[in-house]
Amino acid sequence: MIQLFGVSQVFTGRSGSVEALRDIDLKIAEGEFVAVVGRSGCGKSTLLRLVAGLLPPTYGEIQVADERVTKPRQDIAMLFQRPALLPWRTVLDNVLLPAEIFKLGRAALRERALGLLEMVGLAGFEKRLPHELSGGMQQRVALCRSLLSGPRVLLMDEPFSALDALTREDLSTELQRIHMENRATIMFVTHSIDEAVLLADRVVVLSPRPGQIVDVLDIDIPRPRSLGRTAQLDQVVAARAELHDLLMRRESVVL
Numbered sequence: 001m002i003q004l005f006g007v008s009q010v011f012t013g014r015s016g017s018v019e020a021l022r023d024i025d026l027k028i029a030e031g032e033f034v035a036v037v038g039r040s041g042c043g044k045s046t047l048l049r050l051v052a053g054l055l056p057p058t059y060g061e062i063q064v065a066d067e068r069v070t071k072p073r074q075d076i077a078m079l080f081q082r083p084a085l086l087p088w089r090t091v092l093d094n095v096l097l098p099a100e101i102f103k104l105g106r107a108a109l110r111e112r113a114l115g116l117l118e119m120v121g122l123a124g125f126e127k128r129l130p131h132e133l134s135g136g137m138q139q140r141v142a143l144c145r146s147l148l149s150g151p152r153v154l155l156m157d158e159p160f161s162a163l164d165a166l167t168r169e170d171l172s173t174e175l176q177r178i179h180m181e182n183r184a185t186i187m188f189v190t191h192s193i194d195e196a197v198l199l200a201d202r203v204v205v206l207s208p209r210p211g212q213i214v215d216v217l218d219i220d221i222p223r224p225r226s227l228g229r230t231a232q233l234d235q236v237v238a239a240r241a242e243l244h245d246l247l248m249r250r251e252s253v254v255l
Contacts, residue, residue, distance in 0.1 A: 001185045002028040002051060002153060007060035008210075009046055020046045022210040024060070030152075031183040035190055035200035037243065043211030044189040048155045051187060052078045064153055074102045077151035081158045083142035085130040091117065092126040095144045102149060109148060116144040120174060136167035143175070147182070156188045160195070169226070172198055176224050193243045197236055198225050205246045215246055 007024040010017050020043040028034050036044050049055040051062055053072045062069040064076060077098075085094045095113040099106045117123055120140040130138055139159060146154060160168040172195065179186060190196050196203045197219055205214045221235050 001030040001032070001065060002026070002187070003063045004051075005061045005063075007047075007050060007057045007062060009043065009050065009055070010058045019210040021050075022212050024211070024213060026204065026213065028185060028187065030185055033179055033186045033188065033199060033201045035188045035196035035203045036206065037190060037193065037196050037203060037247065038206030038211060039208050039247065040191070041209050042206045043209060044206060045157050047206075047211070048078065048157050048187060048189055051153070052076055052155050054078075074098075074104075074149055075152045076155065077146040077149065077153070078155040079142055079146045079157065079159045081161055083130070083135075083138040085138055085141060087130050089129075090126065091122065091128050091130070091133070091141050094130070094141055095148055097145060098148045104149060113144065113148055116147055117141075119178070120144060134167075136163055136171060139163065139171060140174075143171075143178075147178070147184075150182075151184060154184045154186045156186065158189055158191065161191065168195075173224065173226060175199065180223060193240050193247070196243065197221075197239045203239075203243060205243065217242060 004024050004026045007021060008019070009021040010019050024047065036047060038044050046055070050057050051064070051069065053069045053076065056070070064073070086097070089097070092113060095117065096106055096109060098104070099109045114126065117126060120143060122137065122140055122144070125133065125137070130141070133141070143159070160171050163171065176199065188199060200219050203217045203219060205217070206212065207214045217239060219235070219239055221233065
């Protein structure tokens with residue numbers, strides 16, 4: 001579903017050039033949930049922006065569903081760390097925003113939007129404004145918005161990092177359920193080792209800048225998963241320890 005071939009990214013400004021990513025080769029299968037971890041500044045968010053078509057790679061090529069990514073696409077949705085809801089629009093109108101951007105027909109997608117809100121426990125909040133919601137509820141609205149057009153690829157950039165621990169675990173469980181039902185292909189950036197192990201089928205570890213793939217770990221644990229039920233499993237303990245060791249290395253040996 002997602003393929004990156006020799007992708008490198010260099011940013012050039014008045015003070016010089018910064019190499020954010022170097023020679024990234026990665027394949028993600030359809031329906032797979034892949035987490036990306038690494039130290040701050042290693043290029044994780046840049047990687048997502050490249051796949052989303054928000055940024056052209058300096059070198060290399062990115063394909064989604066065997067088509068080269070050159071610009072934002074309807075079948076690729078991105079969820080950011082902050083919900084980024086429009087404060088003057090109701091919950092329902094925020095969810096329906098992609099229908100207007102991609103000219104999909106607002107009326108045709110209204111029932112889907114209502115269904116998504118019900119799915120994440122927000123039925124009855126359709127007419128509320130964002131400031132009337134908690135942070136976790138706002139992020140649920142943003143998640144519904146990202147799912148409205150039925151994207152084949154969902155890119156998530158630390159979407160739960162600003163939330164309290166209980167809300168974060170609750171939304172992680174909700175995301176697993178949605179993934180199991182919809183089978184979208186997900187790339188999920190996180191700083192949390194526990195979150196990566198809890199959610200992902202595979203975890204991609206990036207080196208310090210310039211970001212290169214250090215290792216890719218398989219997480220072979222039955223779903224659904226939760227911190228309470230799976231935290232002490234031998235596979236979880238081993239995966240957490242290996243990820244911790246990889247991330248603690250200041251100078252990692254790149255594959």
